[in-house]
Amino acid sequence: MRNLVIGGALVGLVVVAALLSFVWTPFDPVKVDAAHRLLGFGGANLFGTDKFGRDVLSQIMVGARTTLYVGVVAVGIAAVIGTPLGVLAGMSPRWLGEFVMRVNDLVLAFPALLLAIMFGAVFGADTLTAMVAIGIATIPSFARIARSGTLQVMSTEFVLAARAGGRSRLTIAVRHVLPNISGLLIVQASVSFAIAVLAEAALSFLGFGTRPPTPSWGRMLQESQELLTVHPRLALVPGIAIAVAVLGFNLLGDGLRDRLDPRLAAKV
Amino acid sequence: MTLSVRGLSVNELVRDVSFEIGAGERVGLIGESGSGKSLTALAIMGLLPEELRAAGSVRLDDRELLGMSEKDMSGLRGDELAMVFQEPMTALNPAMRVGRQVTEPGRIHGRRRSAEELLDAVGLPGTARAYPHQLSGGQRQRVVLAMALANHPALLICDEPTTALDVTVQAQILSLIRTSLPPESALLFITHDLAVVASVCERVLVMLDGEIVEAGSTREVLTQPKHAYTRKLLDASDLEARR
Amino acid sequence: MTARVLRRVAIFVVSVLVASIVVFLFMAVLPGDPAQVALGVNATPELLAKTRAEFGIDRPLVTQYFDWISHVLSGDFGRSYVTREAIGPQLLDRLGVTLWLVGAGMLVALVIAVPAGTFAAVKHRKAAGAGVSGLSQIGVAIPAFLAGIILVQIFAVQLRWLPSGGWTPPNQDAGEFVRGLVLPALSLGLVQGAVLTRYVRSAVLDTLGQDYLRTARSKGLRPGQALVRHGLRNASVPVVTVLGLQLATLLIGAVVVERVFVLPGLGSMLLDAVASRDLLTVQGIVLVLVVGVLLVNFVVDVLYTVLDPRLRGS
Numbered sequence: 041m042r043n044l045v046i047g048g049a050l051v052g053l054v055v056v057a058a059l060l061s062f063v064w065t066p067f068d069p070v071k072v073d074a075a076h077r078l079l080g081f082g083g084a085n086l087f088g089t090d091k092f093g094r095d096v097l098s099q100i101m102v103g104a105r106t107t108l109y110v111g112v113v114a115v116g117i118a119a120v121i122g123t124p125l126g127v128l129a130g131m132s133p134r135w136l137g138e139f140v141m142r143v144n145d146l147v148l149a150f151p152a153l154l155l156a157i158m159f160g161a162v163f164g165a166d167t168l169t170a171m172v173a174i175g176i177a178t179i180p181s182f183a184r185i186a187r188s189g190t191l192q193v194m195s196t197e198f199v200l201a202a203r204a205g206g207r208s209r210l211t212i213a214v215r216h217v218l219p220n221i222s223g224l225l226i227v228q229a230s231v232s233f234a235i236a237v238l239a240e241a242a243l244s245f246l247g248f249g250t251r252p253p254t255p256s257w258g259r260m261l262q263e264s265q266e267l268l269t270v271h272p273r274l275a276l277v278p279g280i281a282i283a284v285a286v287l288g289f290n291l292l293g294d295g296l297r298d299r300l301d302p303r304l305a306a307k308v
Numbered sequence: 309m310t311l312s313v314r315g316l317s318v319n320e321l322v323r324d325v326s327f328e329i330g331a332g333e334r335v336g337l338i339g340e341s342g343s344g345k346s347l348t349a350l351a352i353m354g355l356l357p358e359e360l361r362a363a364g365s366v367r368l369d370d371r372e373l374l375g376m377s378e379k380d381m382s383g384l385r386g387d388e389l390a391m392v393f394q395e396p397m398t399a400l401n402p403a404m405r406v407g408r409q410v411t412e413p414g415r416i417h418g419r420r421r422s423a424e425e426l427l428d429a430v431g432l433p434g435t436a437r438a439y440p441h442q443l444s445g446g447q448r449q450r451v452v453l454a455m456a457l458a459n460h461p462a463l464l465i466c467d468e469p470t471t472a473l474d475v476t477v478q479a480q481i482l483s484l485i486r487t488s489l490p491p492e493s494a495l496l497f498i499t500h501d502l503a504v505v506a507s508v509c510e511r512v513l514v515m516l517d518g519e520i521v522e523a524g525s526t527r528e529v530l531t532q533p534k535h536a537y538t539r540k541l542l543d544a545s546d547l548e549a550r551r
Numbered sequence: 552m553t554a555r556v557l558r559r560v561a562i563f564v565v566s567v568l569v570a571s572i573v574v575f576l577f578m579a580v581l582p583g584d585p586a587q588v589a590l591g592v593n594a595t596p597e598l599l600a601k602t603r604a605e606f607g608i609d610r611p612l613v614t615q616y617f618d619w620i621s622h623v624l625s626g627d628f629g630r631s632y633v634t635r636e637a638i639g640p641q642l643l644d645r646l647g648v649t650l651w652l653v654g655a656g657m658l659v660a661l662v663i664a665v666p667a668g669t670f671a672a673v674k675h676r677k678a679a680g681a682g683v684s685g686l687s688q689i690g691v692a693i694p695a696f697l698a699g700i701i702l703v704q705i706f707a708v709q710l711r712w713l714p715s716g717g718w719t720p721p722n723q724d725a726g727e728f729v730r731g732l733v734l735p736a737l738s739l740g741l742v743q744g745a746v747l748t749r750y751v752r753s754a755v756l757d758t759l760g761q762d763y764l765r766t767a768r769s770k771g772l773r774p775g776q777a778l779v780r781h782g783l784r785n786a787s788v789p790v791v792t793v794l795g796l797q798l799a800t801l802l803i804g805a806v807v808v809e810r811v812f813v814l815p816g817l818g819s820m821l822l823d824a825v826a827s828r829d830l831l832t833v834q835g836i837v838l839v840l841v842v843g844v845l846l847v848n849f850v851v852d853v854l855y856t857v858l859d860p861r862l863r864g865s
Contacts (some may be wrong), residue, residue, distance in 0.1 A: 083819045146566050148796075149844040150573075151803045154837060158577060161825040238694050242807050245696050246822060262698065265811075268700060269708050277695040286692035355768055358676065378773055386771030393769075398762035402861055416771040430794045439860040455770060 044295025047230075050288025054281075058104035067095035069102045070253040087250050087277050090260070091267060096274070099255040100281050106256045107285055110171045110240040110249075111233045117175025118182050118228060126186025127213055127221075130194060141187065144180045152177035152239040156248050165248040174239045187230045189221030223300035230293035234286045241282045243288070257282050309388075309462040311352070315364035316374075318347045318356065323518045324364070324512060329463065334495040336509035336526065338502065338541065345498045346394075346489060349465045352496075353391055354381045368463070386413040388521040390461035390485040392485075394468040396448035400440040406451050407436030413458040421458060429488060446477035450484065456489055464489060465496045470504065502545040506530060514538050555862065556853055563849040570841045571623075575616050578834040585632040585830050605832075606632060619834075628835040638835050641820065646839060648718060649816035652739060652808065653801045655732050656769075659740025660747050660797065666753025672780070675756060684752065690745025695804050698791050699738035706734060716813040735812045739804055743797050750793040754786040760785040761785070788858050795851030799844040834846075 062067075073091045081088055088095035150158075151283035156165070158171035163169055193199055199216050207215075243249035244258025252259065257278040264274035309331045316325040322344040337345050351362040353412065354373060366373040368388065373381065390413075393399045400410060407423030414421045422501050423436040430450040432443075440448055449469060456464055466485065470478040486508060489495060497508055505512055505526060512529045514522040524533040533539045586602040587594065594602075603609040607618065622629060628638035665684050674680030707715035713734050720726040726786055758764065759782065767777035806818030813819075824832035856862050 142562065142566075142643055145848065146569055146573075149566070149570055149799075149841045149848070151799060151844070153803045157770070157806075157821060157825055158833070161830065163826070234692070241694055242696060242804075245694075246807060246810060259699065265700065268704055270832055272704055273705075275697070275700050279693075282694055282697065283689070283692040284779060286694075287689060290688065290691060307665070353769060355765055381773045382768070382773045384771075385769055391769045393762060393766060395762055399766045401767070401785070402765040403784045403859060404781065412767075412772075413770040434562070441861045452766065 041295070041298070042119060043300060047288050047291030047293070047295050048287050050284050051292050054104050054285045054288060055108065057101045061101035061105055065095070065101050066099035067098045069094060069255050071095075081273065084125045088271075090263065090271055096260075096277055099260060100257070102279060103255040103257045103260065103278065103281065104285075106250050106254060107237055107240060107282075108172035110167060111236040111289075113171040114169055114174035114178060114236040114240075115229050115232050117172065118178035119225065120233060121175075122179040122182025123186045123218075123225060126151055126183035126188075127217055128189045129183065130187040130190025131213060131217070137187070140183070144183050145149065147176070148180045152235075154241060156239070156243050157246075160248045165243070165251075167250045168252070170240055170243045170249040174236045174243075179237065179238075181232055182225070182228055185224050186221060189224045190217050193217050193220045208304065223296075227293050229295045229298065230289050230296060234289035234293065237282065237285045237289065263274075309492075310367075310369060311463050311494060311496075312367045313348075313352065313365070314367070315483070316348065316351060317363045318351050319360050321360070321518050322347050322351065325515075325518075325520050327513055327523065328518065329494045329496060331462070331492050331494055333511065334497065334509045336505035336512040337496060337498045337515060338500060338512060339515035340500055340503055340541075342516045343491050343517050346467050348515070349391065349467050349498055352463075352465065353385060353389055354378075355385075355391075365483075370518060385415075386404065386461075387417045387459045388462045389465070390456035390459070390463070391465045391467065392449070392452050392469045393425060395472055396445050396452055397451050397472070400448055402440055404439075405436065406440060406443070407440050409440075410436070410454050410458065419459055419461055426454045426458055427451070429457070430484060432490075444477075445473055446481060447479055449473065450475075453481070453484060453488070457490075460490050461493055463494045464498065465498070467498045468500070471499070471501070473531075478504075491495055502530065502541060514541070555856055559849060560854045563845060566845050568731035570845060571620055571838055572616065574834055574841060575619060576612075578837075579612055579615065579751060583767050585828075591609075615694055623835070623838065628809060629831050631824075631829050631832050633829040633832075638832050642817070642832075642835055642839060645761050645815060645820045647819045648814055649802070649805050649809070649818060651732060652735055652805050652814065653798065653815060654809075655736030656739030656743065656801050656805070657794075657798060659736050659805065660744035660801075661740070661794075663744030664751050668748040669755050669778075669783075671752040672755035672759060673774075674772045675752075683748070687745045687748040687752075690742060691749070693742055693745075694807075695738050695742050696807045696811050698741050699735070701807055702734045702738050703811070716811070718814050735808050738811070739801060739808045743801060743804070747790070747793065751786070751790055754789045755782065757789075758782040760784040784858065788855065791854055791858060792852055795847050802840060802843050802847075 066105065072094060073089070089095055090099070125140055125144070129137040132140075152174040154169050155177050159165070159169035159173050193216060199212060202212050202216060218246070232292075240249055240256070241258035244256040245262045247259075247262070249258055250256035260278035261275055261282075264271070264278070268275055311329045313328070314326050317323050325344075325348055327335070332485055337348065339345050347356065347360070350356045352366050352373065354376070356362060363373055364374065368384070373384070385403055386452070392505065400406070407427070410426045411421065411423045424433070427433060427435055430453055432447060432450050432454070435443065435447070435451075443451065453469075469485070470481050473481060482504060485495075485497075495508075497505070509526050512524065512526045513520050514535065516535075516537045522529060522533065522538050529538060530542065583600075584603075585608060586599050586607055590602055600609070607615060610618075611731075617678055619629065626639055628642055630636060631638055667687065671683040671687070672681045675684075703715045706713045714727075714731050715734070717731060719731050721728040755778070757799060759778070761782075764777050767781045768774065772780065805816060806821060808814070809816040809818040810822065817840065821833065821836045823829075824836065
C-alpha cells in the first residue's frame with residue numbers, strides 16, 4: 041500500500057510536469073541566453089541555468105515529456121508484440137512454445153543499449169531508434185511473463201471446462217487468458233517502464249538518444265560533465281529527476297503487484 | 309523424564325493447555341486441523357513462527373523451556389527433544405545428500421554415528437548418497453525419523469507423520485515408530501486419525517479451538533467419549549470406516 | 552545430467568550461429584555503403600568499385616557471411632574499413648579492459664548484495680531490514696553513469712584520493728591499475744548491487760519459510776547456522792539466474808561507465824567505431840558482446856545443474 045502511494049505520487053509528479061510543459065514552462069527551455077549563463081539555485085530561475093543560459097527547470101519539465109514518450113512507446117512495442125507471443129507459447133503445443141522461448145532467449149542477448157547503438161550506427165541515432173531498440177529489447181520480459189501466466193491459467197478448471205465445451209483457442213485466449221494475466225502484465229509494464237527510463241537516459245548520455253535541442257535528462261547530465269567541478273548542480277538536478285522517475289515506476293510496480301496478486305506479494 | 313505443560317497459550321490460537329507426559333508414555337493429541345495441535349507442538353519445541361508468542365509454562369524435568377535462551381534451547385533440540393513433521397516432501401534439504409542430513413544431529417550434539425547405521429535402523433540401507441528427490445515420500449519420512457531418533461530423544465513429537473502418505477506406507481511408518489522408539493522415550497503423537505491413535509497411543513488428549521476438551525486413556529476416550537466434539541470425531545471416523 | 556548439459560551446449564551453439572547471422576545481416580543489408588564512407592563523397596565510381604572489391608562487399612551476402620564468420624572463428628575479425636588496421640588484436644586488447652571492469656563491478660555487487668540482502672530478509676519485520684530494502688530501492692533508481700559522476704566528484708575532485716579516469720594496464724603498474732579501477736567498478740557495481748540485494752532478499756526470505764529450515768532447527772541448529780548450512784545453497788539457485796542476467800547488463804553497462812571514466816574498453820571502441828561509421832568493427836564488437844551474453848546464459852544454465860541436484864536426474 042505504501043509502495044503504491046509513494047510510487048504513484050512520484051510517477052504523478054513526472055506526469056504532471058510533462059503535461060504542464062505543453063502549456064506552460066517558466067522560461068523557453070531551448071532559448072539560449074548568454075546574459076544569464078550558469079545562474080545558481082533560487083532567483084527567477086528556480087533550478088538555475090546551464091552553460092547556454094537555458095532554464096534548467098523548464099528543460100527538466102520538457103525532458104519529462106521525452107522520458108515518458110520514450111517509455112510509453114517502448115513499453116507499448118514490447119507489450120503489443122511480447123504479450124501475444126507469450127500467450128501463444130503458453131497455449132500451443134510444447135515444441136512450439138519451446139521454440140518461441142528459445143527465440144526469446146536469443147533476443148535477450150541483444151540488450152537495449154546494444155541494439156540502440158546498432159540502430160544508431162546504421163540509421164543515425166535519435167529518439168525513434170532509441171524507443172524502438174528499447175522496445176524490442178523489452179519484448180522477452182513480456183513474452184516470458186505472459187507465457188508463465190498463460191500456463192497457469194490454462195491449467196485452471198474453468199479453462200478446462202471451456203475447452204471441453206469446444207471453445208476455440210482464440211476465444212479462450214481473449215475471454216479467459218488475457219483478463220487473468222492482465223495484472224501480471226500491468227506490473228511488468230510498470231517495471232519495464234523504469235528500465236526504459238534508465239535506458240533512455242543512458243542512451244542520451246552517450247549521444248545515442250534524443251538529439252539536441254530537444255531537452256532530455258540524459259543529455260543534460262552529459263552536458264553537465266565538463267562543468268561538474270564548478271557546477272555540480274547541473275548534474276544533480278537531472279540525476280534526481282531520473283532517479284525519481286525510475287523509483288516511482290519501480291515502487292508503482294511493487295505496489296500494483298501487492299494489490300493485484302497477493303500470492304506474489306507474500307513472496308517478493 | 310517428565311514433560312509438564314501448564315497453562316500454555318499461543319496468542320489466542322492455543323488457550324490454557326495443560327498436560328503431562330512421563331518417560332516411556334505414548335500420548336496422542338487429536339483434533340481437526342486448525343485446532344492448535346501443531347502450534348502446541350511447536351511451542352514445546354520453541355519453533356513457533358516469529359509472529360507468535362507462547363505464554364504459560366513448559367517444563368522438561370526441572371528446566372523451564374519457555375523463555376529459555378536460543379542457545380540453551382538449541383542444545384535440547386535434536387538431542388532430548390526431537391520432532392517429525394507432517395510433510396516429508398519438503399522437510400528435507402533438497403540440495404544435501406541424505407547421509408549428511410541424517411548424521412547432522414550427531415555432529416551438532418557431539419555424538420558421531422555413521423549414516424549407514426542410522427539409515428539401516430529405519431530400513432533404508434544404501435541410501436546415504438541419495439538426494440531427497442530420489443526417494444519416495446515414505447522413504448523420506450523414514451529419513452526424517454532416523455534424524456529425529458539419532459540421539460535417542462527423551463521426547464519425540466510426531467506431527468501428523470503419516471497424513472501425507474499412502475495407506476500402506478502409513479502402516480509401515482507407524483510400526484517403525486512403535487518399534488524403533490526406545491522404550492524409555494516419551495511420544496507425543498499428533499493426528500486427526502483415530503485409528504492411528506488407537507494403534508499407537510495409550511493415552512489421548514482431544515483438542516478443539518485451541519483448548520483441550522477431553523483427556524484420558526485411549527480406550528476410555530474412544531469407547532466412552534464425554535465431550536460432544538469427541539463423539540462427533542468418532543462418528544466421522546466411523547463413517548469413514550464403513551465407506 | 553550429461554544429456555542436459557549436451558542439450559544446453561547444442562542450444563548455445565545454435566544461438567551463437569543465429570546471433571552471428573542476425574548481426575551480419577543487420578550490418579550488411581541496411582543502408583550505407585562502407586566504401587563511400589571510407590572514401591568520402593568525392594570518390595570516383597571506379598575507385599568506389601575497386602574499394603568495394605577490396606572490402607569484399609561486392610560478393611553475394613552468403614559468401615560474405617561465410618567468409619566473415621570462418622575468419623572470426625580463427626580470431627581474424629577483418630580489417631577496419633576506416634583505419635585499414637586489423638580489428639582482432641585491438642578488440643582482444645579492449646575486451647581485456649572491459650572484463651576487468653565487469654569482473655570488479657560484479658565483485659562489488661556481490662560483496663554488497665549477499666550480506667545486505669540476507670540481512671534485509673532475516674530482519675524483514677524490523678526497521679533495519681526495511682531500511683536496507685528501501686536503500687536498495689533507491690540504489691536501483693540511480694543510473695551507473697550518474698553514480699560515476701557523483702563518485703568522481705567526491706573521491707577524485709574533492710578528496711583527490713583516486714584518479715577520475717584513465718587506464719593503467721595491470722602489468723605496467725599494479726597499484727595504479729587498482730586505483731584506477733576502484734571508481735569505475737564502484738559505479739558499475741553499486742547499482743547492480745542494489746538490484747541484486749532485492750533478489751537475494753527475496754530468495755533468502757523464500758528459503759526462510761521452507762520446511763527443511765525448520766527441520767534443521769529441530770536438529771539443534773540455531774537460526775543463523777540453519778540458514779548458512781541449509782538455506783544459502785538453496786537460495787543461491789534463483790540468485791544465480793539473476794546474476795547471469797546481471798552479468799549481461801554489466802557487460803553493456805560497462806559501455807557507459809567506460810565513457811565516463813575514459814577507459815579504453817570494448818564499449819568506447821564500439822562508440823568510436825559507430826562515430827566513424829566503421830561498420831565492420833561495429834559488427835565484430837557487437838558479435839563479441841552478444842556471444843558474451845549468450846555464454847553467460849549458458850554457464851548459468853549449467854551451474855543450475857551443479858547447484859540443484861533435482862535437475863540432475865532427468
